[in-house]
Amino acid sequence: MIEVEGLTKRFGSKVAVDHLSFQVKPGIVTGFLGPNGAGKSTTMRMMLDLDHATSGTVRIDGKHYRELQEPLKYIGALLDAKAMHGGRSAYNNLLCLAQSNRIPSSRVDEVLDMVGLSAVAKKKSKGFSLGMGQRLGIASALLGDPEILMFDEPVNGLDPEGIHWIRNLMKALASEGRTIFVSSHLMSEMALTADHLIVIGQGRLLADTSMADFIHENSRSYARLRSPQQERLRDVLHQEGFTAVETAGGFLEIDGATTEELGELAARHQLVLHELSPQRASLEEAFMQMTAGSVEYHAHSDRDPVAEPPAVGAGWGEGWKKPGTTGSEGE
Amino acid sequence: MASVPAVLTSEWTKIRSVSSTVWTLFAAFAVTVVMGAALSALLNATFDDLSETEQATFDPTFVSFSGTVLGQLAMVVFGVLVVGTEYSSGMIRTSLAAVPQRATFLLSKITVAGVLAFVVGLLTSFVSFFLSQAMLGDRGTDIGAENVLRAVVGGGLYMGLIAIFSMGVAAMLRSSMLSLGILMPFFFLVSQILSAVPGAKNVARYFPDQAGSKIMQVVPEAMGSDPSPYGPWAGLGIMVLWVLAAVLGGFLVLKKRDA
Numbered sequence: 001m002i003e004v005e006g007l008t009k010r011f012g013s014k015v016a017v018d019h020l021s022f023q024v025k026p027g028i029v030t031g032f033l034g035p036n037g038a039g040k041s042t043t044m045r046m047m048l049d050l051d052h053a054t055s056g057t058v059r060i061d062g063k064h065y066r067e068l069q070e071p072l073k074y075i076g077a078l079l080d081a082k083a084m085h086g087g088r089s090a091y092n093n094l095l096c097l098a099q100s101n102r103i104p105s106s107r108v109d110e111v112l113d114m115v116g117l118s119a120v121a122k123k124k125s126k127g128f129s130l131g132m133g134q135r136l137g138i139a140s141a142l143l144g145d146p147e148i149l150m151f152d153e154p155v156n157g158l159d160p161e162g163i164h165w166i167r168n169l170m171k172a173l174a175s176e177g178r179t180i181f182v183s184s185h186l187m188s189e190m191a192l193t194a195d196h197l198i199v200i201g202q203g204r205l206l207a208d209t210s211m212a213d214f215i216h217e218n219s220r221s222y223a224r225l226r227s228p229q230q231e232r233l234r235d236v237l238h239q240e241g242f243t244a245v246e247t248a249g250g251f252l253e254i255d256g257a258t259t260e261e262l263g264e265l266a267a268r269h270q271l272v273l274h275e276l277s278p279q280r281a282s283l284e285e286a287f288m289q290m291t292a293g294s295v296e297y298h299a300h301s302d303r304d305p306v307a308e309p310p311a312v313g314a315g316w317g318e319g320w321k322k323p324g325t326t327g328s329e330g331e
Numbered sequence: 332m333a334s335v336p337a338v339l340t341s342e343w344t345k346i347r348s349v350s351s352t353v354w355t356l357f358a359a360f361a362v363t364v365v366m367g368a369a370l371s372a373l374l375n376a377t378f379d380d381l382s383e384t385e386q387a388t389f390d391p392t393f394v395s396f397s398g399t400v401l402g403q404l405a406m407v408v409f410g411v412l413v414v415g416t417e418y419s420s421g422m423i424r425t426s427l428a429a430v431p432q433r434a435t436f437l438l439s440k441i442t443v444a445g446v447l448a449f450v451v452g453l454l455t456s457f458v459s460f461f462l463s464q465a466m467l468g469d470r471g472t473d474i475g476a477e478n479v480l481r482a483v484v485g486g487g488l489y490m491g492l493i494a495i496f497s498m499g500v501a502a503m504l505r506s507s508m509l510s511l512g513i514l515m516p517f518f519f520l521v522s523q524i525l526s527a528v529p530g531a532k533n534v535a536r537y538f539p540d541q542a543g544s545k546i547m548q549v550v551p552e553a554m555g556s557d558p559s560p561y562g563p564w565a566g567l568g569i570m571v572l573w574v575l576a577a578v579l580g581g582f583l584v585l586k587k588r589d590a
Contacts, residue, residue, distance in 0.1 A: 048428045051589035066431045070333065077428055083421035085349065092348035093422075100341035100429045102334060140425060 001026050002047065002148065002181065007056035009042050009203070016042045018203040019056070024181045026147070029174045031194030031211070032183040035291050039203035040183040041079070044152050048077055060148065070101040076141030077150040081133040086126025090117055090136050093125055098143055111139040131162040138169070148179040155189060167193055187287035191215070201291040218286030223259050225252040226275035227266075236269050253279070333430045338439040341430075346413065346444055355409035356447070359490065360455045363402030364462060370397040371463035375470055382555065390553035391472040392482045395463030399486065399547070400523070402455065403493045403540070406448060407514045410497025413444040414581070415507030427590050437502060437582055445495045452490025456483050478549045478563075485546030485567065492567075493518075496539055496574045502581025505588070532557065543570030 002024035009017040017039040024030045034040050045051040047058045049065035060068065060075055068074050084093045094108045112118050115135040120128070125136060134154065141149055151170070155163045170193050174180050184190055190197060190211070197214050199207040207214065227233045230250065237244045237254065242262075244252040254262065259278050266273050346352050371394050378386070417423040430436040460483045464471035472479055501510040518540055525535035535541055536559055545559060545566030552558050561569065 045424075045589070048424075049431050050424050050427055052587075068431070071431060072429050079424055079428075080421055083423075083425045085345070085416055085420045085422045087349045087351065087416070088345070089348065092344060096341045096344040096348070097425065097429050099344055100333065100338050100426075102337045 001061055001179070003059045004043070004047070005057050005059075007043065007046060007058060008054045009039070009046060009051065010054045016203050017046070020200065020203065020205055021056075022198050022205060022208050024148075024179060025196065026179045027174070027177050028195040029170060029180040029182060029193055030196045030198060031190035032181060032198050032200070033187060033190055033287065034183075034185065034200040034206075036185055038185075038200050038291070040185075040200065041152055042203075043200070044077070044079060044150060044181075044183060047150065048075075048079070050079075070144070072097065072101040072103065072144030072146065074144070074146055075148040075150060076144060076146040077152075078134070078137040078141045078154055079150075079152045081130065081137045084125050084133070084136060084140075087124055089122050090125050090128070090139075091121040093136065094140055094143060097140055101144055103144055107143060107145070111142045114142060115139045130157050131159060134158060134162065134166070138166070146178075148181070149173060151180070151182045153183055153185070155184070155186075187284045188282070191283050199287070199290060201293070206290055214286075215283060218281075218290075219283060220255065220281040220286075222253050222255045222279050222281070223257050223262050224275065224277050224279045225254065225262060225273060226250060227252075227271055227273050229271050232269070233266070233271055236265065236271065240265060251275075333432050333435050335435060335439065338430055338435055339443055342440045342443040345440075346447065349416070351412050351416075352409065352447075355405050355412065356451045359402045359405035359409065360451060360458070362405060363396075363398035363455045364459045366398030366401055367395045367459040368398075368462045368466050371395055371466040375467050378470065384555040388550050388552050388555055389470065390548055390550035391464065391467050391470055392460065392479050392549040393547055393553045394467070395460045396456070396482075396486050396544075396547045398459060399489065399544070400519075403490065404515060404519060406452070406490050406494045407497045407518060408511065409448060410444065410494035411501045411507050411510045411514065413440065414498045414501035415505075415510055418505045419507055424590050433585050434582060437578075437585055441495055441498050441578060444498060445491055448494035449487055449491030452494075453484065453487030455490060456486030459486070472549070476549075481563070482547050482549050485563065488567065489543050489546060489570070492543060492570050492574050493540065496570075496577050499574065499577025499579075499581040503577065503584050505584065537569060539570045539573035542566040542573075
């Protein structure tokens with residue numbers, strides 16, 4: 001169990017993490033989601049006492065990280081795949097970590113085997129590919145056989161096979177009853193692995209919900225229609241009390257209607273349909289909607305208004321070449 | 332709290348498992364010994380060309396440590412790399428996640444690397460001394476002579492302290508390149524030049540290397556050098572103060588800053 005309470009981190013005047021409070025419950029995969037720069041990595045570094053919190057606390061099983069006796073046995077973390085000395089062999093990189101926490105050296109061979117690096121155990125880790133580096137990082141997280149595992153963007157930059165491997169590994173670890181806290185900026189990735197979601201934007205908590213609830217609340221289902229008789233179709237829909245929204249490409253989208261009732265409606269009015277399909281808004285869209293406010297805030301507040309690109313339609317390219325012509329707009 | 336013997340073992344594994352340890356320490360040994368022996372042979376051959384004061388204050392022990400001025404640079408590289416590569420590789424985050432007690436972490440690292448540097452320094456010192464005495468022939472001295480053993484052991488201490496000083500500086504600057512960029516010119520040029528400039532030499536004699544190297548002299552004002560206001564042990568004491576200051580500074584930076 002990890003308890004984060006009022007965690008705040010300021011870098012100068014910039015607030016990276018803003019009074020963040022949440023709990024990572026044992027025995028499930030908790031996804032930590034947020035756009036780039038939302039403060040996920042900073043939060044994770046503070047959880048490991050690598051970065052000092054400006055205020056607030058993190059407790060791991062009731063203790064501050066620094067108070068943990070041999071912390072690798074409580075919590076294993078993959079923060080940065082390349083956080084190893086490149087001139088040292090994979091085996092020795094793990095061995096020195098194991099020794100510092102009095103973990104037997106036989107465990108080094110075990111974890112190397114688990115992540116499939118036994119064959120290159122004696123090779124210097126600087127020659128490792130990103131995927132191998134990631135595996136080595138995961139091996140170091142598993143060294144102390146910890147109850148809690150923390151992964152920061154573990155699938156970043158991996159090939160499909162590596163992504164598949166990490167996904168299955170996390171599921172396997174969770175099924176053993178371990179607590180898993182994994183960050184990502186990809187909702188689709190989380191949907192596949194996480195049971196619980198913590199969403200942050202601009203360092204602030206946006207959502208703390210179970211994955212099932214998140215899907216239930218955020219996945220809009222609607223029907224999509226396309227017809228050569230678009231105008232008549234709209235009238236008919238309007239008469240029957242449906243609200244149709246026209247989207248790019250000449251589609252009509254109708255919320256809360258089944259394809260059955262729409263198909264029968266069209267048949268009754270002898271309308272030709274070229275398409276009638278049930279649609280579901282992706283979780284990615286729901287996530288983007290949720291974080292849009294914080295991303296937007298980020299883009300505008302940090303900038304000098306003059307540097308802002310002129311509004312679309314005002315000739316962005318021209319304005320770029322001749323700052324004088326559209327510069328007044330920003331001011 | 333982390334177990335100190337466990338962290339010491341871990342730091343020993345870190346040091347022995349990178350090739351830079353071997354080549355920097357070997358370079359420190361080889362450069363000091365070869366250059367000391369070569370200069371001893373040269374001085375022996377050209378003894379009559381030396382000025383009268385130099386002849387009067389000829390210090391065969393100190394002469395055998397002539398190579399230290401270059402050999403210490405390899406020790407600086409060793410010390411800087413031991414700490415600096417933690418930062419350049421990003422290993423520091425992994426290390427501190429494993430040992431969150433930063434004082435234990437840094438002091439264990441410095442202890443292991445410092446003891447190793449001292450042992451290599453001591454070996455270097457003895458080999459340098461005996462080889463150089465052989466080169467000096469009749470003008471040489473004996474290990475049993477007064478203060479000679481102190482100077483030879485002091486040579487080893489000097490090497491160890493130079494390495495620890497470099498570790499402290501690297502911990503303060505958190506970068507190998509920056510630390511080497513400052514320490515190498517300082518020990519090789521700035522300190523050497525300033526100690527020869529009238530006026531500046533009064534300050535320069537309190538620099539860690541200038542003060543510490545007094546321990547390797549047996550004859551006061553050896554080789555026509557200026558009289559100094561402190562003796563060999565006091566000189567080493569001044570160097571130790573520098574080293575303590577560097578290590579303390581390094582610790583404070585490590586403690587305060589985000590990893």
